[in-house]
Amino acid sequence: MKLFDRAVVATLPLVPRAIVRKIADRYIAGETIEDAMRVVRALNGAGCEATIDVLGEFITDFKQAEATATAYRQVLERITTEKLRANVSIKLTAFGLGLNDDGCLALARGLVARAKELNNFVRIDMENSPYTTKTLGVYRRLKNEGFINCGVVIQAYMRRSPADVADLLKLGTGFRLCKGIYVETPEIAYKDREEVRNQYKSLLQQMFEGGATKVGIATHDPPLIEHARQLLIDHKIPKERYEFQMLLGVAEEWRKRLVAEGHTVRVYVPFGREWYGYSIRRIKENPSIAGYVAKGMFGLG
Ligand SMILES: Cc1cc2nc3c(=O)[nH]c(=O)nc-3n(C[C@H](O)[C@H](O)[C@H](O)COP(=O)(O)OP(=O)(O)OC[C@H]3O[C@@H](n4cnc5c(N)ncnc54)[C@H](O)[C@@H]3O)c2cc1C
Known part of the structure; x- marks a missing residue:
C-alpha cells in the first residue's frame, strides 16, 4: 500500500x-432485508449464487445474539419463498461466542436445523484468532450431530491452517478458503503477501487431494484465481466440487469473466444496520x- x-x-x-x-x-446491499433480496435477485439474474450476511458484530448482551439468529431465520424463509439461489454466512461472535458459548451453540444449531428443513446451507465465517479453535469446535459438534448442511472457513494466513485442514478432512468436509482479514501477530499468521499466496495455493491443493466435498475459492487476487483455474483443470475437478466466491462490490470484472467461462460464482452479500465495522x-x-x-x-x- x-x-x-x-x-x-x-x-x-x-x-x-x-x-x-x-x-x-x-x-x-443496504440496511434492510428488502435491500438484500433485491441485490440477490439481481445477482441470480446475472448468473451468480449468493451468500447473505446479516451484519451485527461486537455484541455485549446475549439478547442481541438471539435477535441476530431471528434475523437469519427470516432471511432463510425469504430465500425459500422467493426461490432465490442463496445461502447464509454467520459469525459465531454475533451468535454469542465468547459471551455464552452454550447459548451460541444452541442458536447455531437451531439455524442449521431450520436451514436443513428448507434444504439450505449455513457457512460459519472465521473470525480472529481468539475464536479459531472455538469456531472449529462448534462446527465439529454440528457435523458430528449429523448436520451436513453447514461449512467452515479456513484462512490461508494462519500458520495452523494445514493442520486444521488435515484434521477436518477426516470428518469428510467442505471448506471456504480465503486469505484472512484480521490483524494477527507474526507468530500466528504469515504477514508477507507471497507467503500468504503460497500457503493459499498449497491449502487448495491439500483440500482437493484430501477429498474435500466442496471448496469455495474465495479470493479476488488474480494470480490465485489463475492458479485455481489451472488446478481445477489439472486435477479434473468436477463443477459440483468447487465454486469461486467474491465479495459484493469487489472484482466485478473477474466475477463476470468466471461466470462467462461456466464456473459457479457465489457473491457474499452483507446487509444490516451494523454496516460500519464491515465497511471499514x-x-x-x-x-x-x-x-x-x-x-x-x-x-x-
Ligand atoms: C466470499 C468471501 C468470504 C470471506 N470470508 C472471510 C472469513 O470468513 N474470514 C476472514 O478472515 N476473511 C474472509 N474473507 C476476506 C478475505 O480473507 C480477504 O480479506 C479478502 O477477500 C481480500 O483478499 P483477496 O484474496 O481478495 O486478496 P487481496 O490481495 O486483498 O486483493 C486482491 C485484489 O482484489 C481487489 N480487492 C480486494 N479487496 C478489495 C476492496 N475491498 N475493494 C476493492 N478492491 C479490492 C484488489 O484489486 C486487490 O488487489 C472473505 C472473502 C470472500 C471473497
Whole structure:
C-alpha cells in the first residue's frame, strides 16, 4: 500500500460515518432485508449464487445474539419463498461466542436445523484468532450431530491452517478458503503477501487431494484465481466440487469473466444496520483507498 494510502487508513476513524457509508455503498446491499433480496435477485439474474450476511458484530448482551439468529431465520424463509439461489454466512461472535458459548451453540444449531428443513446451507465465517479453535469446535459438534448442511472457513494466513485442514478432512468436509482479514501477530499468521499466496495455493491443493466435498475459492487476487483455474483443470475437478466466491462490490470484472467461462460464482452479500465495522474492513483493503476517500469527502478522485 502506498504511503499516502496508509496515511488515509490511519485517519479513517476520523472520517464521518455518512462519508464512510457513501464510500462503502458498493460493498453492502443496504440496511434492510428488502435491500438484500433485491441485490440477490439481481445477482441470480446475472448468473451468480449468493451468500447473505446479516451484519451485527461486537455484541455485549446475549439478547442481541438471539435477535441476530431471528434475523437469519427470516432471511432463510425469504430465500425459500422467493426461490432465490442463496445461502447464509454467520459469525459465531454475533451468535454469542465468547459471551455464552452454550447459548451460541444452541442458536447455531437451531439455524442449521431450520436451514436443513428448507434444504439450505449455513457457512460459519472465521473470525480472529481468539475464536479459531472455538469456531472449529462448534462446527465439529454440528457435523458430528449429523448436520451436513453447514461449512467452515479456513484462512490461508494462519500458520495452523494445514493442520486444521488435515484434521477436518477426516470428518469428510467442505471448506471456504480465503486469505484472512484480521490483524494477527507474526507468530500466528504469515504477514508477507507471497507467503500468504503460497500457503493459499498449497491449502487448495491439500483440500482437493484430501477429498474435500466442496471448496469455495474465495479470493479476488488474480494470480490465485489463475492458479485455481489451472488446478481445477489439472486435477479434473468436477463443477459440483468447487465454486469461486467474491465479495459484493469487489472484482466485478473477474466475477463476470468466471461466470462467462461456466464456473459457479457465489457473491457474499452483507446487509444490516451494523454496516460500519464491515465497511471499514473493506475500505482498508481497497488498493485505491485514498482516491475513494477523497471522492467520498470532496467529490474528487
Ligand atoms: C466470499 C468471501 C468470504 C470471506 N470470508 C472471510 C472469513 O470468513 N474470514 C476472514 O478472515 N476473511 C474472509 N474473507 C476476506 C478475505 O480473507 C480477504 O480479506 C479478502 O477477500 C481480500 O483478499 P483477496 O484474496 O481478495 O486478496 P487481496 O490481495 O486483498 O486483493 C486482491 C485484489 O482484489 C481487489 N480487492 C480486494 N479487496 C478489495 C476492496 N475491498 N475493494 C476493492 N478492491 C479490492 C484488489 O484489486 C486487490 O488487489 C472473505 C472473502 C470472500 C471473497
